[in-house]
Amino acid sequence: MSHRYRILALTAAATALIPLAACGEADAKADAAGTTGLTVVATTPEVADFARAVGGDHITLTQLIKVGVDPHEYEPTPADIKAISDAELVVENGVGLEEWLAPTISSAGFRGPVVDSSRGVALRPDDPHIWHNPQNARLMVGNIEKGLAAADPAHAADYAKNSAAYTAEIDELDRENQAAFDALPAADRKLVTDHDAFGYYVDRYRLQFVGSVIPSMDTSAELSAQQLTDLVAKIEATGVKAIFTESSLPPKTAEAIAEQAGVRVIGGEDALFGDSLGAPGTPEGSYLGAERHNTQVITAALAGR
Known part of the structure; x- marks a missing residue:
């Protein structure tokens, strides 16, 4: 079954996860208000980790794809549709890795911002595995910081501080990697x-x-x-x-x-x-x-x- 038709089928199932009291938009917002900080959904383990590092205590994060799951073959669940429906911000890897995301967002009725963390990355043809170059990871983190700050301006300074500290760690990783390969013939x-x-x-x-x-x-x-x-x-x-x-x-x-x-x-x-x-x-x-x-x-x- 294609992603599109599977997602349409899942939409009905997803409604079963939504309490009747939360069917209206006002009630959904009230549910979201019970969480701590900006409600963020991230697709992959990598972008979720970046969002966690930048957002810190100011966000409540839901990671859709669990560790060890192949993102190329991922099929969204009713819980994913519910999480996106309740989110204030969605973060994706981009570069076509999450082909299922756009129809899932549509099914969820989400109208908020979507951060494409790949913006500005020099891409290889049809290759979404951008995070394996730490210099790309820096750009991804910067894109996520901008998205969080735009959605939650009150904590923009904290997001910038967290992003700078994490980027320094990425740079150190890059130096370590380079030194390790330089030691090889x-x-x-x-x-x-x-x-x-x-x-x-x-x-x-x-x-x-x-x-x-x-x-x-x-x-x-x-x-x-x-x-x-x-x-x-x-x-x-x-x-x-x-x-x-x-x-x-x-x-x-x-x-x-x-x-x-x-x-x-x-x-x-x-x-x-x-x-x-x-x-x-x-x-x-x-x-x-x-x-x-x-x-x-x-x-x-x-x-x-």
Whole structure:
């Protein structure tokens, strides 16, 4: 079923989540007033983390896509429609990652502002994984700060202060990443991943992208037999040391290719965070922690450790 028709079907179900006393607009606003601060809905774990860092105690945040869930295949729920209906601000990644969002917003009857956090980012063709370049993350945080300040001018100074402090942490992450790759011989900076989610990361740190197990940025694509054979040949020819699996994707195909090519598979606790973050409450449950994890795992494996 397409996103559009599924969302239309869910709209009726979503109404069951709305108390009868809250059916009118005035009652909905009254419900929202019972929450603490600006009511914000963020789509992905990454933009939710950015919004949390900038908004602090001045916002009440609902994150739609939970950690470990593939955003490319996400289907909105009745609870999502209800959350958007009650929101004062919606924050999205943009670049087409959330194709389901516009019809969901329409079904929810939301008329408030939507912050596209990708504004100003220099885009790769059809690649929504912009956060993997920390310089893009800086822009995303700045866009979110502007959106929060416009929706809640009374706390604009606090949003600016939080944004500046968080941006400094992103800059430190970027320096750490660069130093880690600078310590590797250029000939070892070769990457094979589950799917093509790390283009911005590869460009930022001047890596060689050899290929991916899923030959697309869309996780629903599959390798043909010829593509599989070609990828194994490229791995062997380029001297790639490992295939990196991702936390939100099954590792079976990557393991099969690695066995044929005679290289290591990096997975389990060392799986990369390509489309998601780690579990809440863990270091990898934040953007900064997940990106540090990725760099530490990649550089260690490429160094033969």
